[in-house]
Amino acid sequence: MPAEPEPAPGAARLAVPATPYAFEMDPARTALVIIDMQRDFLYPGGFGALLGNDVSMLLKVVEPLQAVLCLARAAGMAVIHTREGHRPDLADCPPSKLARGRLDTPIGAEGPNGRILIRGEEGHGIIEELAPVEGEIVLDKPGKGAFFATDLEHILRNAGITHLVVTGVTTEVCVHTTVREANDRGFECLVLSDCVGSYFAEFHEVGLKMIAAQGGIFGWVTPSPEFIAAVEPSVPLSAVARDRSLSS
Ligand code: C5J
Secondary structure, eight states: OOOOOOOOTTOOOEEEOOBSSOEEEOGGGEEEEEEOOBHHHHSTTSHHHHTTOOTHHHHTTHHHHHHHHHHHHHTTOEEEEEEEOBOTTOTTSOHHHHHTTOOSSOTTSEETTEETTBTTSGGGSBOGGGOOOTTOEEEEESSSSSSTTSSHHHHHHHTTOOEEEEEEEOIIIIIHHHHHHHHHTTOEEEEEEEEEEOSOHHHHHHHHHHHHHHHHSSOEEEOHHHHHHHHGGGSOHHHHHHHHHHHO
16 A cells, blocks of 8 residues: 655644544645535435435534535635436446335436436535535545545545545445545545434444444544634634635
8 A cells, every 4th residue: 555645845734633533634635525415315305215214314414514615625625525326328327226125216217306316417416505616526426435436546646635534425325335445545534423414313323433433443533513623723714714705
């Protein structure tokens, strides 16, 4: 595995209080990864709802995640938004995924927000509150993990990114899979507990515990106020104010 690059001259090494111990990061080498904050998972009529889930469970993530996104932009961190979905011809959707759940309205079928989990459809889009801005990466992924069948690893290595702050939905599915994939590739991952969400409170709690257990077997976990308090002092006040006004 390649050694971690030397910190850039003058690089800020911040310590974010976390479980199981402080997460040390340099914002210039850290990306905020926002997993699948798509209408298909958060709004009625989408894929999540068709699977029988209470989608309102995920909405509580939006507000804290907006604050983190705003700070990450002001701190000049790389921002990567992922979207789970498929080509309109479904050529990249395994038959097993298509058949799973025996849904009356399966992936690719017409739903209230367009074809379910299909790229370019309204339901596939990222919710307005967290809309990507110019310069941010939007990564389409056919699977649960953001590294599977995507160029994410190349993008991160080319940008010198070594650390990920992971947010989005759902805690025990796409967030967990992505953190495990990232961990095996040598990336250090901090998961923000209030910025990830699940349709199942129990899976959310246990999913977070699994990440940080055994000395941080897959990574670190902390609530977003700890992350914000650690990063905010390194950001010029004017940048925070500008970003807040842009996001409101
Ligand atoms: C799921 C996801 N749960 N983004 N996708 O199917 O977690």
